[in-house]
Amino acid sequence: MNTTLEKLNRLQLPTWSMLKINDTAVTIDLDGMPAYGGNPLQKEYSGIQFSLEPALEVTETSPVILRDIREYAAALCNYRLHITIPAGFTAKEPVVLDFHLGAGSALLSDQLFISAEAGSSATVVLRYASDEDANCFHCGYTKLHAKADANIRLVKAQRLAENHTGVDATEINVDTGAAAHVILIEAGSQKSVSSCSIQLAGNGASADLDGAYAVNRERELDFNYRIEYKAENTQGNINVRGVLLDKARKVAKSTLDFLPGAAGAKGREEESVLVLGSDAVNRSAPLLLCGEDDVEGQHATTTGKLDENKLFYLMSRGVRKSEARKLIALASFNSVLEKIEPDSLQEEISSFIQEVLGDAD
Amino acid sequence: MERKKTQVEEINRDAYDIANPENAAYKVDKGLTAEIVTDISTEKNEPGWMLEHRLQSLAVYERLPLPNWGPSLHELDMNHIVTYVRPNMAMTDNWNEVPEEIKQTFDRLGIPEAEKLALSGVGAQYDSEVVYHSIKEEMRQQGVIYTDMDTALHEYEDIVKKHFMKLLPATAHKFAALHGAVWSGGSFVYVPKDVEVHMPLQSYFRLNAPGAGQFEHTLIILEEGARLHFIEGCSAPRYNALNLHAGCVELYVGENATLRYSTIENWSRNMMNLNSKCAAVEKNGAIEWVSGTFGSHITMLYPSSILRGDGARSEFTGITFAAAGQELDTGTKVIHAAPNTSSTVSSKSISKSGGKAIYRSAVTVLPEAKNSKSSVSCESLMLDRESRSDTIPVMDIRNDEVDIGHEAKIGRISEETVFYLMTRGIGENEAKALIVRGFVEPITKELPLEYAVEMNRLVALEFEGGIG
Numbered sequence: 001m002n003t004t005l006e007k008l009n010r011l012q013l014p015t016w017s018m019l020k021i022n023d024t025a026v027t028i029d030l031d032g033m034p035a036y037g038g039n040p041l042q043k044e045y046s047g048i049q050f051s052l053e054p055a056l057e058v059t060e061t062s063p064v065i066l067r068d069i070r071e072y073a074a075a076l077c078n079y080r081l082h083i084t085i086p087a088g089f090t091a092k093e094p095v096v097l098d099f100h101l102g103a104g105s106a107l108l109s110d111q112l113f114i115s116a117e118a119g120s121s122a123t124v125v126l127r128y129a130s131d132e133d134a135n136c137f138h139c140g141y142t143k144l145h146a147k148a149d150a151n152i153r154l155v156k157a158q159r160l161a162e163n164h165t166g167v168d169a170t171e172i173n174v175d176t177g178a179a180a181h182v183i184l185i186e187a188g189s190q191k192s193v194s195s196c197s198i199q200l201a202g203n204g205a206s207a208d209l210d211g212a213y214a215v216n217r218e219r220e221l222d223f224n225y226r227i228e229y230k231a232e233n234t235q236g237n238i239n240v241r242g243v244l245l246d247k248a249r250k251v252a253k254s255t256l257d258f259l260p261g262a263a264g265a266k267g268r269e270e271e272s273v274l275v276l277g278s279d280a281v282n283r284s285a286p287l288l289l290c291g292e293d294d295v296e297g298q299h300a301t302t303t304g305k306l307d308e309n310k311l312f313y314l315m316s317r318g319v320r321k322s323e324a325r326k327l328i329a330l331a332s333f334n335s336v337l338e339k340i341e342p343d344s345l346q347e348e349i350s351s352f353i354q355e356v357l358g359d360a361d
Numbered sequence: 362m363e364r365k366k367t368q369v370e371e372i373n374r375d376a377y378d379i380a381n382p383e384n385a386a387y388k389v390d391k392g393l394t395a396e397i398v399t400d401i402s403t404e405k406n407e408p409g410w411m412l413e414h415r416l417q418s419l420a421v422y423e424r425l426p427l428p429n430w431g432p433s434l435h436e437l438d439m440n441h442i443v444t445y446v447r448p449n450m451a452m453t454d455n456w457n458e459v460p461e462e463i464k465q466t467f468d469r470l471g472i473p474e475a476e477k478l479a480l481s482g483v484g485a486q487y488d489s490e491v492v493y494h495s496i497k498e499e500m501r502q503q504g505v506i507y508t509d510m511d512t513a514l515h516e517y518e519d520i521v522k523k524h525f526m527k528l529l530p531a532t533a534h535k536f537a538a539l540h541g542a543v544w545s546g547g548s549f550v551y552v553p554k555d556v557e558v559h560m561p562l563q564s565y566f567r568l569n570a571p572g573a574g575q576f577e578h579t580l581i582i583l584e585e586g587a588r589l590h591f592i593e594g595c596s597a598p599r600y601n602a603l604n605l606h607a608g609c610v611e612l613y614v615g616e617n618a619t620l621r622y623s624t625i626e627n628w629s630r631n632m633m634n635l636n637s638k639c640a641a642v643e644k645n646g647a648i649e650w651v652s653g654t655f656g657s658h659i660t661m662l663y664p665s666s667i668l669r670g671d672g673a674r675s676e677f678t679g680i681t682f683a684a685a686g687q688e689l690d691t692g693t694k695v696i697h698a699a700p701n702t703s704s705t706v707s708s709k710s711i712s713k714s715g716g717k718a719i720y721r722s723a724v725t726v727l728p729e730a731k732n733s734k735s736s737v738s739c740e741s742l743m744l745d746r747e748s749r750s751d752t753i754p755v756m757d758i759r760n761d762e763v764d765i766g767h768e769a770k771i772g773r774i775s776e777e778t779v780f781y782l783m784t785r786g787i788g789e790n791e792a793k794a795l796i797v798r799g800f801v802e803p804i805t806k807e808l809p810l811e812y813a814v815e816m817n818r819l820v821a822l823e824f825e826g827g828i829g
Contacts, residue, residue, distance in 0.1 A: 013430070013751065013753055014429065014430040015430050015431075015721060015723070015753050015755060016430065016723060016755075017429070017430075019723055019755050019757060021755055021757075022430075258771070260746055275758065275760075275761040275763070276761055277761055278728070278760055278761045278762075279728070280759075280760075280761060281757075281758070281759050282756075282757075282758040282759075283755065283756065283757045283758070284755070284756045284767075285753070285754065285755045285756075286754060286767065286769070287751070287752065287753055287754075288741075288751065288752040288769050288771050289749075289751045289752075290741065290743060290749065290750045290751065290771045291746075291748075291749050292743075292746055293743035293744065293745055293746050293748070293772075293773045294746075294773055295771065295772055295773075296770075296771075296772045297769075297770065297771040297772060298768070298769065298770050298771075299752075299767070299768070299769050300766070300767065300768045300769075301756060301765075301766070301767040302765065302766050302767075303756065303758050303763060303764075303765040303766075304763065304764050304765065305761055305762060305763070305764075
């Protein structure tokens, strides 16, 4: 029997219903889908604490944009892990959790809690992938708390097979003087719904959210990114690069929300989309909400085709048109790709984008 | 230490706030029923198809919900609104025949003076009906028609029937349906092929009756190659009762024609302004919206452009000023429905004293609109921490041969810019004044002269320390 997850990725302030951008839904047949039973931790990481019992509670005040995914993930949960990076500890290598879904382990609903204690520093990588020949579904919720002066990087890569659906939410709290660097990659699935809400809660907190997506054929992507500035002199930026081909459908929602009291806050959101398919549908809603006067907020969205001058430049040097198109498109992702860790994941994402671009020939 | 704030004076409303005693020849009961709708149609001796249209619109109104987005409209109770108030006079084209108190109202607003100096024609609506309409003889001889909608409905019935509420059907939204049911007054303009109207036409809508609604309909048709600048002004005195404005503007811009439509919405603070405007633009035609929203308690206003001919273009230039007790939700919609179409949007807002300014837009590029371009820019200046400024833009792009850009900025006056000007010998206060004037200048220069003066009065500044 089909189950419908409704009102996902709600736009923080709704607008005209006819634009069909205020929320989305997915319908999944969960019957007989075996629960995830794998172990995503490929190795031990000394100095980092792992526990099945989360010490971090899900907050009642979770932002509306991800509340529904959080509740669905809690209701379906079959994997829960709490990761603590101790105070003052610096992790020398990325902590990698590799979730792989397949025939015997098809339904993953994970709740992950990452607590970066005061002054700690680490990179956490979450990769979600699946086997094409199984019926798989991922519904996840990750909560990251960067405590005072912590510096944490979170990389999430969605690599589900083309016939699968993924629904994912990330909630991040950043305390005084702490910094969160979030890299969200959408490189797979038939339909992906992704939300990320960052609260800059302490004075001087900062966050950078970099996103990249490549969507082709009849795939769908709906993402909703938000930074909330709650304290003084906070800084947060959203930077997204994407490419759409064929009959791909994408909805991008991003919000910078300056709350009263966020004096001196600065934020910028930017989305740059290359559209290489005449039947692609590209929708964007970059919101800028402001209840504090002493801030600087900006957004910029550009949608376009490949730069003809660059194309000519490369072709005049003997590069075939299809190859030149790929090179230019791939180059537009560089600002995000170069931040992906570990290198093997960076190569994997780069290969996926090139594979998708190959369809544009 | 408490920060001193730059004071932005609000507009002097003395001229607008003088109310005349009610002296209606006829008005319907409060509320919205089929009987009231039928009464309005009967009073106006309308053809049967219009009554049918009204009743169908009423049915749509009753079916449609209130919008589930935007400002709360919970204060609006149609059971307390009078939808039709006919003033105690017949329409005339002789200013001397206008009753003294109504004449004085329009005198204070400067309408006759403007007519003499800078207009090709003037229409003046008082409550639900147009009381004065005139057009220069040379325009008439060129075939330009400028009259009130009631006259048009009888004298140019076929044209009205072909165009009336075709761009904004009753099903568009609840307040378009309301308009379809109870509309009255408004202007009809027809400019024949290749005729250029050199001086603007202006219609002014004055709502005097407390607790009443004004639902004027404006229908403008420009044939191929025609040019026109149309100015619309609106005001009402302040009452304790809620007033409602739900007008409707439909603009048809023919091939190679250009229409500039300038509006200053300067309603009093008891007004809910839920106006609808839409333009359809044919091949190589152009619509230029210039929109200033200063008054009202709540405004929801999004002039829309449908670019349906190859090479059609639209420009939207808007400014919103939200002060205490105001929630002004404004912006624009553009639909690119043909190849090589282009649109530019430039929107600015100032909010102060708890005012809330919202910029809301939608740019849609349909699959057939290859090689289309759109550039959207919106900037918001907040003058204190009690106010809000939100931007909610949406872009819906459905082909790969487009060039779409959107930029928005929110913030207060840049300290660096103030410093830069001060290093060049300009005093701090003057430097800040220059910056705020510079902020609104791109908009004010697009306004008709009398409104630009009004706008400059609006931003007359008393500088005491920094903005914020």
